[in-house]
Every structure is written in C-alpha cells, then in structure tokens.
Amino acid sequence: MNTIKHVAIIMDGNGRWGLKKKKNRNFGHKKGLLTVEKIIKQTIKNKIKYLTLFAFSTENWKRPKNEIKYLFKLLENFIKERIVEFNKNNIKLKIIGIKKFSPQLNKLLSDSEKKTKKNNKLQINLALNYGSKDEIIHTIKKLIKNKKKINEINISKSLFTEGIPEPDILIRTGNTHRLSNFLLWQIAYSEIFFEKKLWPDFNESDYNKILNKFKKIKRNFGKI
Ligand code: FPP
Secondary structure: OOOOOEEEEEOOOHHHHHHHOOOOHHHHHHHHHHHHHHHHHHHHHOOOOEEEEEEEEOOHHHOOHHHHHHHHHHHHHHHHHHHHHHHHOOEEEEEEOOOOOOHHHHHHHHHHHHHOOOOOOEEEEEEEEEOHHHHHHHHHHHHHHOOOOOOHHHHHHHOOOOOOOOOOEEEEOOOOOOOOOOOOOOOOOOEEEEOOOOHHHOOHHHHHHHHHHHHOOOOOOOOO
C-alpha cells in the first residue's frame, strides 16, 4: 500500500457553483472556503504531512477587480481567524508564489509563516500569485546568479517548494482536465485525479475515496 505524504489540489469550480445557485461567483468562493476547512481536517485525520492548495494563480489577475478583491479579503479573514488555531494544532503555513500584495497582506502572510515555522503535524502550502513557469524561470535565474550547476537536484532544491516532497496525488475538481500552470515540475510522477464535482460540493467522502484509490495503485516511477 502506498503511503501519502503530500496532496496537491486545484480547487476549481467555485464560480460556476455560485452561478448555478443563482447567486454570483463570489458566493461560490465563500462556499469554497468551507470545503478548504473540511479538507484540512480530513488531511490531518489521514496523517498526511503536506497539503498544497492552489488559491490564486499568476493568471488569475486577469479576473474582474471585484472578484480579486473579494478573494483576497476572504483569504485575509481566513488567515486572521485561523492562524492561532493552526498554531495550536501544530500546523505550519507556507506561501508558495511571489508575495506582491498590499503591504498589510504581505506582512500578515510573512508573520503567519514565521509564527508557524516550527510546526510539523501538517504543512499547508498556499499557492498565491503562483505560476509554475514563473517559478521555474525564477529558480533557474537564481541558480545562474549563484553560479550553481543547472541539474535536477539543484532545480528541485531551489523551487518555492524546496524541502517539500513531490506530491503523491494531484486532485483537480470542477470537471476540467488541465493543469493550469500548477506545480509542473513537481508533479512529474504524481497520480492525477480529475473530479467531476465543483469544489464547493467536494466533500470528505470524495476525498477519502481518492486517497484510498491511490493507496492501491502500483507506482513504477519509470521501472516495470
Ligand atoms: C477556482 O475556481 C478557484 C479559485 C481561483 C480560488 C480558490 C479559492 C477558494 C477555494 C476560496 C478561498 C481559499 C482560501 C485558501 C482563502 P473558479 O473561480 O475558477 O471556478 P470556475 O471554473 O467555476 O470559474
């Protein structure tokens, strides 16, 4: 049986969910946050050490201003409300992506990372202003600047995900079969699960089904 160290998730479908409920896209994001909370709890129950959530991509800046504003307010409130509890529950928060937000949000995120730095029950990697191509370019430039060899080990060690094992599982909800510039280097050998349900409808039982399916997969990593 495979053990699971790291699950990465593209939480897709909030906007469609909000519209389907005859409300608006932001209503879907708000409901999507409740799914985030459920999945964090379930990840701890399953003793998984790393959970990476794609919350905002480098491409998401092209969305309407009101949606961007809403998403960041949701994020800010979520961190402010939850960080003490995260810390109590031995959860570490790490941001992957370039922190180019308001000075207040940048500070909140950095302070939260610092505060939870030593925790080791679960590490939540929040991908914010994250794009995989951006990350790879950033990494290669850094290696060149430091006169390091461009090889697989050095690249892996210099990505935003430095020190984090590669995801065993990548889940994308929302019935869309694409990777959307998420962790392209890191998911080279991940098992990918595309889930029909929209993110706000995704629940603990759907998540556990995927985890159980994964446990039984024969992983060859190129061998036979
Ligand atoms: C994709 O759905 C979702 C996002 C771009 C944002 C994800 C945000 C959340 C789940 C809520 C906030 C989370 C945190 C951690 C604070 P979409 O809007 O692209 O959906 P669509 O495909 O239906 O348009």
